[in-house]
Amino acid sequence: MEYRTADDVLRAHWDGRLPVSPKNIAEAMGIEVEALTPDEPEKWRATESGHYSFRGGNPLITYNFMDAPVRQRFTIAHEIGHHVYGDLDAPRDTSEQFSAKSRDPREVAANRFAAALLMPAALVKHMVIEQRITDIAKLASAFGVSTAAMEFRLKAIGLL
Structure with missing residues (x-):
């Protein structure tokens, strides 16, 4: 299925309950979602909030297990935005990229997407x-x- 907006994704995969579950939505879209923890030193980056990539040809969202739950939810929604917009070369997301000060158009668009998906x-x-x-x-x-x-x-x- 092709999506252009957060509303498209919500119409296709949201159960109508609050709070919106970005993890459930991502998984319904065929995206694997994985929490990264310090227990996995080969994958762990303390400054990284999230990342959208591919593993074995399948889309993957990773997020920082140490972040506050509201940050984790926003990170997953933000990474869904990168998926929808086809941002395969987007940088790893740090807290600075979630800020309103971010100027990278891909990050601004993914932040807006996340806000529209969650709210x-x-x-x-x-x-x-x-x-x-x-x-x-x-x-x-x-x-x-x-x-x-x-x-x-x-x-x-x-x-x-």
Whole structure:
């Protein structure tokens, strides 16, 4: 199946429950997802949050097991973005690349994709406008993201 946007991926693989599970979605897309731990010194890089690559010809997302759960979720969603956009030569992702200061267009696009995947615009708008949930921490908790990611998303969809 071909995907162009996070909405395409959500329509094809999301069960409608919050928080969105990027790991389940990646696996449904045929992408292996593997947590990297310090127990595997040949693979471990403490400064690496995630990476999209291929192993044995199959797509693989790796993420840092030591990162906070919200970071792990965002990393997996970000790497799904690299998969969808065909970014085979994207660099290994460090915390700097997840920052709003990142200028690499591939990283900016993957960050936007991750935000859209984890925080679907229609649902965020529904919760803010219809359910009147305006506390950023409560919204972040509901979507399983950091408050910084939620604030970024709220701005991106015109609610802040």
